[in-house]
Amino acid sequence: MAVVESVLDHVPEPLRAVLIKHRELLKFAVVGGTTFVVDNGIWYLLKLTVLEAKPTTAKGIAIIIATIVSYVLNREWSFRTRGGRERPHEAALFFLVSGVAVVVNLIPLYASRNVFNLEVPHVSLLVQEVADFASGSVLGMLLAMAFRFWGFKRWVFPDELGDRRGEDAAVGNERRVRA
Structure with a gap:
């Protein structure tokens, strides 16, 4: 069972339906929060140590790393059922x-x-x-x-059927049958 599903199992039903409907947006927000921490963590680490005299360079490096992390997380988690x-x-x-x-x-x-x-x-x-x-x-x-x-x-x-879309639909149908 995925992390999202295990968390959703503990949410009251009216809210659970809304969260399931907007699951992609929630995952996107979690990725955004994660990359915000990555960006600022690397920025402060660099600008308070090796790039103390170059805070803009430090911020640029941090943004590049956070953007790469964002791509991987969004591709593999937030929008994993999309693509093609x-x-x-x-x-x-x-x-x-x-x-x-x-x-x-x-x-x-x-x-x-x-x-x-x-x-x-x-x-x-x-x-x-x-x-x-x-x-x-x-x-x-x-x-x-x-x-x-x-x-x-x-x-x-885009919402073209990706390789994993069928797998997610099967998991969702299985969850509804069990409920």
Whole structure:
């Protein structure tokens, strides 16, 4: 039995039906949370040690590693019942959508700094940092996450029958029969 199914067995029925209906979105969110931790963990590890003088380089390395982790987890877990494309084509589309999502993520931060002038000397350092976090790490991330989910479902992992779709349907039918 998969981890998701064992967790769902402990959820009350009305909520369980909603979670099952949106299973793909939940898995995508778990992958996003995991890669958020990977990204920030590697970034802080690098910028507080070997790349102390180069925080942007450290962030770039962290983003690349987190994006690779995201591809593997999304392909093998979140969207494993989708697909049908050859792996190089799928990977190219994944990294293209992820690249556009980086731009989407940066738009609120750019607006905060350059449109609303929420930066020193116009505001205090505290206001600048809170605005950066809210616009870059919260709003930007949420917009990018919504774009990625849509883009991944639409182009990277389309709802064409993949090799494992039949296996998942059989497991789901077996669970319904047992219940």
